[in-house]
Amino acid sequence: MNLWLAAVPAFLLTAAGTIFLVKRRKRSALKLLAALNLLLMGGALILLTGALAAGPAAAAGAGAALPPAPAQTPAGAGGSALIAAAIAVAGSSIGAAFAVAYTGSAALAAMSERPELFGRAMVVVGLAEGIAIYGLIIAIILIGRA
Missing domain, CATH: 1.20.20.10 (F1F0 ATP synthase subunit C)
Structure with missing residues (x-):
């Protein structure tokens, strides 16, 4: 099963919980959602820096040998x-x-x-x-x- 399709129920439950929380407690819910947003942004930033810092051999297994790389044009x-x-x-x-x-x-x-x-x-x-x-x-x- 596709990972994105499996995440749809979790997304719907999160959206429903957020709407319920905002309707019940307006001020505290907004503060909680802002804190969760900052936490998610921090995690995304950590993942981004890890992905950008990884070299080409980081994806290889422990003992896997990589084939020689062909001559390439500039990547970007x-x-x-x-x-x-x-x-x-x-x-x-x-x-x-x-x-x-x-x-x-x-x-x-x-x-x-x-x-x-x-x-x-x-x-x-x-x-x-x-x-x-x-x-x-x-x-x-x-x-x-x-």
């Missing part, structure tokens, strides 16, 4: 490019969404008064959508160089 180069591509697509898509929302609502308001403005209004909305395409092109370039 491909991953950094993929993260940059994701940021480019996400940022440009969010920007295009805001631009289309504002220009689209203004275009509909203008067309409701003067229907002959349909062509010009759609050009403005299309230009706003071009922002997302620019982000997609940048992402393709970045992935191609990874």
